[in-house]
Amino acid sequence: MSDAAHPPPSAPTPVPEPETYELTINGRTHEVPTAWLGESLLYVLRERLGLPGSKNACEQGECGSCSLFFDGVLVNSCCVLAADATDADIRTVEGLGGEDELTDVQQAFLDTGAVQCGFCIPGLITTVHDLLDRTPTADELEIREAISGNLCRCTGYGRILEAVEQVKARRGAVR
Amino acid sequence: MPIARPTDLDGALRSLSEIPSAHVLAGGTDAMVEITFGQRRPEHVLALRRIPELRGHAADDERLRFGALLTYTQMEHDLADLAPGLAMAARTVGSPQIRNTGTIGGNLGTASPAGDTLPWLLAMDAEVELASVRGRREVALSDFITGPKRTAREPDELITAVHVPRVEGPQHFAKIGPRNAMVISVACFALILDTTNRRVRVGMGAVGPTPIRPADAERAVSAEIDWDQLTCPDEAIAGFAEACADAAEPISDHRSTADYRRHAVGVLAARSLRRCLAA
Numbered sequence: 335m336s337d338a339a340h341p342p343p344s345a346p347t348p349v350p351e352p353e354t355y356e357l358t359i360n361g362r363t364h365e366v367p368t369a370w371l372g373e374s375l376l377y378v379l380r381e382r383l384g385l386p387g388s389k390n391a392c393e394q395g396e397c398g399s400c401s402l403f404f405d406g407v408l409v410n411s412c413c414v415l416a417a418d419a420t421d422a423d424i425r426t427v428e429g430l431g432g433e434d435e436l437t438d439v440q441q442a443f444l445d446t447g448a449v450q451c452g453f454c455i456p457g458l459i460t461t462v463h464d465l466l467d468r469t470p471t472a473d474e475l476e477i478r479e480a481i482s483g484n485l486c487r488c489t490g491y492g493r494i495l496e497a498v499e500q501v502k503a504r505r506g507a508v509r
Numbered sequence: 510m511p512i513a514r515p516t517d518l519d520g521a522l523r524s525l526s527e528i529p530s531a532h533v534l535a536g537g538t539d540a541m542v543e544i545t546f547g548q549r550r551p552e553h554v555l556a557l558r559r560i561p562e563l564r565g566h567a568a569d570d571e572r573l574r575f576g577a578l579l580t581y582t583q584m585e586h587d588l589a590d591l592a593p594g595l596a597m598a599a600r601t602v603g604s605p606q607i608r609n610t611g612t613i614g615g616n617l618g619t620a621s622p623a624g625d626t627l628p629w630l631l632a633m634d635a636e637v638e639l640a641s642v643r644g645r646r647e648v649a650l651s652d653f654i655t656g657p658k659r660t661a662r663e664p665d666e667l668i669t670a671v672h673v674p675r676v677e678g679p680q681h682f683a684k685i686g687p688r689n690a691m692v693i694s695v696a697c698f699a700l701i702l703d704t705t706n707r708r709v710r711v712g713m714g715a716v717g718p719t720p721i722r723p724a725d726a727e728r729a730v731s732a733e734i735d736w737d738q739l740t741c742p743d744e745a746i747a748g749f750a751e752a753c754a755d756a757a758e759p760i761s762d763h764r765s766t767a768d769y770r771r772h773a774v775g776v777l778a779a780r781s782l783r784r785c786l787a788a
Contacts, residue, residue, distance in 0.1 A: 371512055371554065372544045394542045395607050396691060410606045413541045415534060417512045418556040461605075482690035483604020 355420050359385065360429025371417040376400040378416035379426065387427040387456050391485075398484035401457040401464075402426045408464040410483075427456040430463060438504060439463055442497040450488035458484045462498055470505060472498075512554040518562040518640065521667060524555055526642040529664035531555040535578060535615040538607055563614065563669060566591075573675060574638075577614025577668045584613065584626070592673070594629045594680030594699050601625060601684045604691050614668045620654045620719075627654070627720040628712030629682060629699035633673040639666040647672065654719045678704035679739075679785040683777045684714075695765040698753075698777035702785045707736045709749075709782070716774045717758035726752030730782070739787040746779050753778035 357364050357378070364383050374393070379385040389399035393412045400411040403425035411426075431437040436444070439462045449455050458481060465472055465480040472480065477498050486494065513531065515521040525531060532551035534540055535558070543549035557563060563578040566587065573591055575584075584592070584599035585608065602608055602625050616624045617637060627650070636647040639662060650671070653661050662668065680701045686692030697714040708731045713721040726749055733745035754775035759767040 372550065374541055374545055377545075393545050395538055395603065398604060398606060401606055407609045408606050409610045410538075410604075412545065413536070413538045413607070413610055415512075415537055415541060415544075415554065415556070418514065418534060418537070418554070418558065420514065421559075464605075479690070480605060483606045 355417055357383075357416065357419055357424060358422065359383070359424045360426060366416065368417075371415075373416050374412050375402075375404075375414040375416040375419050375424070376411040379411065385426055385428055389453055389456055391453065396483075396485070397454070397457075398461065398481075399454050399457040401460045401484065403460070403464070408461060427460050430459065437463065439466070439497070439501050442500040442504070443494070446493045446497040446500055448489060448493040448497040454484060454486040454488075458486065458494060462501065466498070466501055466505065470502065472502070512556055514556050514559060516559045518560055518667075518669065521555060521557060521560055522640060522642050522665075525667060526665045528553045528555075533557065533618065533667065535612040535618070536580065536610040538603070538611040539615060539619045539621075557614075557667075568675070571675060572672045575613050575671050575673075577612060577617075577670055579613045581608035581611050581613075592629075592680075594632075594682045594701055595626060597680070597682035598625045598629050598684075598697070598699060601682070601692075601694075601697075613671060617650075617653070617668055617671060618660065618662065620658050620660045622657050622718055622720070623694045623697070623715040624720070625684065625694055625697055625714065628697055628714040629680075629701075630671060630673065630712070631720045631722050632699050632701055632710040632712035633676070634710075636672045637668060638670040638672060639663075640669045641666045645669075651722065657718045676701060676703045676705045676710075678702040681781040681784045683781050685773045685777065693764065696759075696770050696773040696777060698774060698781050700778075700781040700785060702734075702739065704736060704739075707731065707734075709734065711753065711778070713753060713757060713774055713778075715759075715764075716770045721756055721758065723753050723756035726756055726778070734786075739785075741782065741786055746782055749782060750775040750779040 354365050354367050391397045391399040395410045395413045402411050405422050439459050461484050513524040531553035534554050534556045563576045565576050567574045581599040581602045585596050589596040616626045631650050635650040637653045638647050682699045684697040685695045694715040696716050699712040701710040703710050709727050711727050730749040734741045754771050757771050757774050759770035761767045
């Protein structure tokens with residue numbers, strides 16, 4: 335929010351431009367070579383670090399395809415400045431399951447046929463993990479509200495809701 | 510585009526005094542969209558998220574204090590009893606992901622005509638707390654927002670918090686948009702039946718260049734309400750709706766026409782008042 339009427343003082347202390355910065359993603363430290371510090375976390379994940387699980391659709395916080403955990407909080411990574419994400423614990427969809435191992439939410443999406451084109455699914459999987467980890471007994475209204483920021487243009491959401499119910503049932507069965 | 514990441518308020522104020530042109534970054538939900546779409550290309554960024562002094566809320570007998578980094582999710586969950594109208598407003602913002610990120614300080618700093626916390630804050634006579642290396646000051650919200658996306662914040666000042674007086678009585682927030690989630694307000698409306706001072710407090714959003722306080726409508730309806738029974742004659746409610754619509758200064762844009770906005774804000778006025786009155 336600069337203001338032409340108030341120019342900076344004549345000799346501002348120069349802030350050294352960092353060569354690189356570090357991000358901690360899925361428990362691993364990645365060095366990010368600084369190209370331009372205005373890049374979003376989503377862009378850096380996909381284009382610089384080879385982590386394309388978070389999807390890029392709207393780039394304006396509307397669609398939820400880029401959802402991930404930022405210090406345990408569900409956010410849209412397109413709305414996070416990557417250079418401000420240093421010292422945060424970032425968990426992407428790639429880090430939810432083990433190596434070649436599906437989470438119960440991913441398995442339920444497969445079992446119920448909740449995936450059509452698949453583009454929105456990483457964001458939805460992440461969002462459903464967030465919901466059911468916080469609210470294991472979420473009712474239908476809570477589920478609908480929780481996924482209200484994740485747009486799916488194929489499924490009409492019916493089988494996605496079914497998948498969430500299946501996870502709830504299976505987790506309940508274990509308890 | 511160097512970035513400063515101070516870990517306390519003093520560090521942030523020093524940094525901003527050295528580079529007052531820095532873009533102040535709170536949640537990032539407004540800034541990142543503008544940066545990504547090339548509408549903003551800041552030369553410096555001052556990132557606030559590591560500053561503990563800007564987090565959380567506090568209450569004493571007189572006032573509530575909301576830290577600038579208070580998120581919509583925190584307003585929704587932590588303020589449902591202390592500030593129900595604000596909690597309702599926060600609940601209508603964006604998606605869960607956006608509510609986890611966006612902040613009250615960011616809503617004030619952006620000062621969009623459609624900022625959803627602003628009508629409630631205006632109705633409550635909120636005071637914006639600003640700090641710089643030169644000192645601290647509080648500015649009434651009505652003086653703080655000087656135009657669409659314009660504020661009285663000096664370039665070396667940081668929004669540190671916003672304060673409202675404690676008042677008793679029912680509150681309501683209502684908003685109109687094309688669907689129930691993920692919408693920017695076509696019109697929104699905050700109402701407090703301030704039973705302590707026996708006056709109706711109103712703020713209207715997205716129906717003018719800045720949030721609007723319809724003072725004449727407030728005065729007229731306050732005189733018609735039976736404050737012991739919390740009732741109001743139907744004609745007075747209709748008159749209140751009309752007076753609120755008259756006070757609006759809407760424009761037509763890609764989200765709505767001016768006529769619809771004026772009509773809608775009148776509907777929201779009557780609806781909000783009825784919800785706050787005894788059944």
